[in-house]
Amino acid sequence: MAEGIKDKVAIIGMGCTKFGEHWDKGSEDLIVEAFTEAIEDAGIEKKDIQAAWYGSCYDEFNVGKSALVLSRTLKLPFIPVTRIENLCASGSEALRGAVYGVASGACDIALALGAEKLKDTGYGGLPEMSTTLGTKYRVIFPGISAPGAFAMMANRYFSKYGMSVEEGKRVLAKISVNSHKNGAKNPKAHLKRVITEEDVLNAPIIASPLGLFDCCGVSDGAAAAIVCRADIAKGFRADPVSIKALQIGISSGEELGYTEWDGTYVESTVRTAIRAYEEAGIKNPREEISMMELHDCFSITELVTYEDLQISPRGKARNDIEDGFFAIEGKIPSQPDGGLKCFGHPIAASGLRMMYEMYKQLQGKAGERQIKDPKIGLTHNLGGFPQLNVISLVIVGL
Amino acid sequence: MKGIVSYGGYLPLNRINRDIVFKVMGWLHQATYMKGEKCVANFDEDSVTMAVASAMNCLEGFERDYVDGLYFATTTSPFKERRCASIIGTALDLKSQIRTADFTDSTSAGTSALIAAIDSIGAGSANSILLCASDVRVGKPGSSQELSFSDGAASLLLGDDGVIASWEGYYCVSYDFPDHWRTENDKADRSWEDRFGREQGYRKFIPEAISGLLSKYDLQQKDIAKVIFPGIYPRDHALICKKLGFEPGQVQDHLMTVMGNTGAAYPLMILISALEDSSPGDKLIVAGFGNGSDALLFHVTEEIEKVKGQKRGVKRYLESKRELDSYEKYLAFRNFISTEGGIRAEAIPYTALSLTWRDRREILGLCGTRCKKCGTPQYPVQRVCVNPDCGAIDEMEPYRFSDKKGKVFSFTGDMLAFTPNPPGIYAVTDFDGGGRYWFDVTDCDLESMEIGMPVEISFRRKYVDERGGIVGYFWKAVPIRL
Numbered sequence: 001m002a003e004g005i006k007d008k009v010a011i012i013g014m015g016c017t018k019f020g021e022h023w024d025k026g027s028e029d030l031i032v033e034a035f036t037e038a039i040e041d042a043g044i045e046k047k048d049i050q051a052a053w054y055g056s057c058y059d060e061f062n063v064g065k066s067a068l069v070l071s072r073t074l075k076l077p078f079i080p081v082t083r084i085e086n087l088c089a090s091g092s093e094a095l096r097g098a099v100y101g102v103a104s105g106a107c108d109i110a111l112a113l114g115a116e117k118l119k120d121t122g123y124g125g126l127p128e129m130s131t132t133l134g135t136k137y138r139v140i141f142p143g144i145s146a147p148g149a150f151a152m153m154a155n156r157y158f159s160k161y162g163m164s165v166e167e168g169k170r171v172l173a174k175i176s177v178n179s180h181k182n183g184a185k186n187p188k189a190h191l192k193r194v195i196t197e198e199d200v201l202n203a204p205i206i207a208s209p210l211g212l213f214d215c216c217g218v219s220d221g222a223a224a225a226i227v228c229r230a231d232i233a234k235g236f237r238a239d240p241v242s243i244k245a246l247q248i249g250i251s252s253g254e255e256l257g258y259t260e261w262d263g264t265y266v267e268s269t270v271r272t273a274i275r276a277y278e279e280a281g282i283k284n285p286r287e288e289i290s291m292m293e294l295h296d297c298f299s300i301t302e303l304v305t306y307e308d309l310q311i312s313p314r315g316k317a318r319n320d321i322e323d324g325f326f327a328i329e330g331k332i333p334s335q336p337d338g339g340l341k342c343f344g345h346p347i348a349a350s351g352l353r354m355m356y357e358m359y360k361q362l363q364g365k366a367g368e369r370q371i372k373d374p375k376i377g378l379t380h381n382l383g384g385f386p387q388l389n390v391i392s393l394v395i396v397g398l
Numbered sequence: 399m400k401g402i403v404s405y406g407g408y409l410p411l412n413r414i415n416r417d418i419v420f421k422v423m424g425w426l427h428q429a430t431y432m433k434g435e436k437c438v439a440n441f442d443e444d445s446v447t448m449a450v451a452s453a454m455n456c457l458e459g460f461e462r463d464y465v466d467g468l469y470f471a472t473t474t475s476p477f478k479e480r481r482c483a484s485i486i487g488t489a490l491d492l493k494s495q496i497r498t499a500d501f502t503d504s505t506s507a508g509t510s511a512l513i514a515a516i517d518s519i520g521a522g523s524a525n526s527i528l529l530c531a532s533d534v535r536v537g538k539p540g541s542s543q544e545l546s547f548s549d550g551a552a553s554l555l556l557g558d559d560g561v562i563a564s565w566e567g568y569y570c571v572s573y574d575f576p577d578h579w580r581t582e583n584d585k586a587d588r589s590w591e592d593r594f595g596r597e598q599g600y601r602k603f604i605p606e607a608i609s610g611l612l613s614k615y616d617l618q619q620k621d622i623a624k625v626i627f628p629g630i631y632p633r634d635h636a637l638i639c640k641k642l643g644f645e646p647g648q649v650q651d652h653l654m655t656v657m658g659n660t661g662a663a664y665p666l667m668i669l670i671s672a673l674e675d676s677s678p679g680d681k682l683i684v685a686g687f688g689n690g691s692d693a694l695l696f697h698v699t700e701e702i703e704k705v706k707g708q709k710r711g712v713k714r715y716l717e718s719k720r721e722l723d724s725y726e727k728y729l730a731f732r733n734f735i736s737t738e739g740g741i742r743a744e745a746i747p748y749t750a751l752s753l754t755w756r757d758r759r760e761i762l763g764l765c766g767t768r769c770k771k772c773g774t775p776q777y778p779v780q781r782v783c784v785n786p787d788c789g790a791i792d793e794m795e796p797y798r799f800s801d802k803k804g805k806v807f808s809f810t811g812d813m814l815a816f817t818p819n820p821p822g823i824y825a826v827t828d829f830d831g832g833g834r835y836w837f838d839v840t841d842c843d844l845e846s847m848e849i850g851m852p853v854e855i856s857f858r859r860k861y862v863d864e865r866g867g868i869v870g871y872f873w874k875a876v877p878i879r880l
Contacts, residue, residue, distance in 0.1 A: 122741040125814045130861070135750035139761055139860070139870055140778060142824035142838040143815045151810035152826060159849045207812040208821070208844060256826070257776050257784035259834050263808050263826070387826065387836070 013042025087383025183338020219344030406456025548658025
């Protein structure tokens with residue numbers, strides 16, 4: 001394996017807007033907010049930034065193509081700015097661009113910013129899938145939605161492990177209850193209501209077996225990170241957060257085109273995790289990881305990710321969920337900020353929002369949600385469907 | 399010898415009891431009452447998709463390359479200009495070097511197309527013609543047509559080898575008879591007084607054609623095993639048979655009570671149901687009705703025994719049904735009421751027609767590829783093999799999935815994505831013999847879905863783009879019907 005990215009780049013500043021239905025704000029407003037917080041946090045000025053990566057997914061419904069929206073909104077002075085899009089992992093991809101840019105020596109200080117304005121479509125949920133699939137797949141794909149694609153994984157999972165739908169849904173409900181418990185303590189979260197398992201189980205079905213409370217919030221928001229060479233990071237602040245691993249993995253198409261995959265896990269996560277742990281030098285993730293922000297677009301996604309990341313044994317995540325292993329006071333607190341479920345999910349901002357929470361937790365600045373003395377944080381950002389996806393894993397520590 | 403080589407039927411799964419319709423609309427014209435039930439094409443079916451379904455039933459066991467021509471008969475073409483026979487031929491993955499024609503504008507189109515097909519074979523210009531007749535007929539809410547009109551399809555494979563019913567001749571009468579008509583702007587038929595159509599048309603033209611046929615070929619009533627014609631006016635149907643001198647046992651059930659008037663497909667559908675019960679040596683007369691009448695004569699051969707018991711024809715489809723218990727849903731399916739689909743429903747993107755043309759075999763014909771190195775079937779078309787242990791490049795051969803069966807790998811019922819008939823059910827499907835793809839699932843209730851459920855593939859309307867005048871046809875999974 002190549003040498004990797006470990007400890008070559010550090011995050012010295014971050015910003016994140018409140019996520020939610022910002023009827024009164026556009027992408028530009030959200031970009032300025034996240035950016036302002038990030039440079040103030042880093043203690044730098046705009047002119048110190050040498051390159052920028054901008055993530056936005058739904059350009060059709062948002063600000064259009066190219067990185068011009070970022071450069072023009074922030075008046076970035078003719079520096080290289082790149083827009084990237086890799087579905088819901090776009091925010092993590094922006095971070096990867098900035099981190100790799102710095103690691104390559106092409107620049108010393110770089111900006112990664114992700115923003116998404118979803119509430120200008122006129123309907124709930126993500127934009128209608130056929131509008132985003134391209135000219136061929138819109139004709140030959142079924143009428144899928146994100147919850148539907150993940151619901152199919154829930155049905156497979158229940159079937160493989162012999163759970164009735166009622167039994168399976170109760171396990172999933174505990175995941176959402178945990179996220180709501182954490183999200184309720186987060187002033188920047190979209191959904192701040194404590195819920196019960198009964199609330200989850202009685203909610204209307206969105207895509208069977210998943211109900212409303214199995215699905216994350218659809219929100220507007222932006223998040224940003226300032227990264228720099230690790231060896232100069234302490235010149236900006238005493239507690240920079242170091243990148244230990246940053247890996248992306250993307251489907252080859254065999255999940256949906258070949259018949260090996262059994263539909264109860266995400267192949268890209270499994271493979272990307274192996275690479276990320278190797279890059280970070282993690283031998284036993286269940287023991288070494290202190291906390292996680294997982295891509296809980298749906299409750300079932302969070303459940304299988306526990307297993308895909310080798311935290312829980314195959315088919316046994318249920319036991320850890322029921323034991324409170326992932327609760328804020330548990331062994332590996334997950335979704336301490338409320339996750340996509342409650343913090344909300346403005347697509348291209350989410351990967352950076354997850355990192356924002358890990359960064360604040362490592363610095364001991366997570367307020368009411370502070371986890372005791374965390375050492376290693378992991379973010380898992382998933383774009384697409386269980387059957388076709390982009391996975392990003394970032395591991396960070398002080 | 400030329401004649402019918404194979405037959406196939408198709409009735410949509412949905413039936414509506416006429417009492418349900420009459421209960422809602424009977425206040426308008428109480429005299430419209432009719433008992434029984436009628437077939438209702440699902441929201442994603444039209445005359446083209448049902449023609450494909452009946453053709454697949456007909457072609458089971460035949461090489462698709464056997465077909466030299468395709469004639470399509472309908473009064474409810476989805477297009478004023480676009481040859482439906484060509485759409486059907488592409489969906490069936492027939493070779494391109496075939497003759498095609500659409501026969502339309504009369505409920506006699508089915509029998510007229512049959513005569514033309516036989517003539518083509520007789521003239522030596524084709525060895526075989528596939529004839530598909532299909533209609534989705536709508537009557538205005540509250541009309542007697544609404545109760546009698548029905549949806550269905552029939553296909554006949556006509557050729558000169560392996561004939562199960564030989565062609566013996568025909569007798570036609572043609573009149574510009576104004577019992578009903580439809581202009582290019584009309585959604586439903588207009589009609590003159592019912593009694594006029596019945597007494598001056600139905601009661602006259604059918605006897606004229608049938609007795610003309612009998613005398614043309616010097617036949618007696620006793621020579622005929624079955625006389626077959628639409629039961630548009632059931633009481634008059636019996637009267638005509640009696641007047642013509644046929645015993646009740648010689649009269650083929652017209653299926654009006656259990657099926658309804660399926661227009662251009664109607665005479666062929668009841669001909670098929672007669673063939674299903676026929677014996678070698680039987681002489682059959684089938685007559686159509688519309689702007690006159692075509693009467694045709696067939697002689698059943700020994701070959702009929704070979705197709706008996708196969709899952710072919712009309713009768714099994716008659717038995718395979720689901721009650722549509724909502725008249726309002728029926729109205730919505732046929733666009734008589736406009737429903738709220740929300741802004742999602744309007745988010746239909748344009749169709750790249752150069753792409754759908756380029757990939758027509760893949761999209762309309764559901765042909766993927768199979769790797770010649772490792773044998774893995776794959777959809778959509780791939781150039782690099784999807785098998786991770788193979789990965790061969792450009793070692794593919796075409797592979798047709800539309801005639802393969804499969805099993806549900808996983809599924810969901812989606813209340814978020816737009817569909818005119820929620821929940822939108824879709825499933826990842828593993829094909830018997832290899833290959834995996836995901837499809838919308840139709841003709842199915844969510845409650846009956848389960849992992850491992852056997853499915854087959856059915857040609858359907860996937861979307862309709864009203865702005866662009868585009869009907870997006872593709873394939874969906876359905877529970878195995880027969």
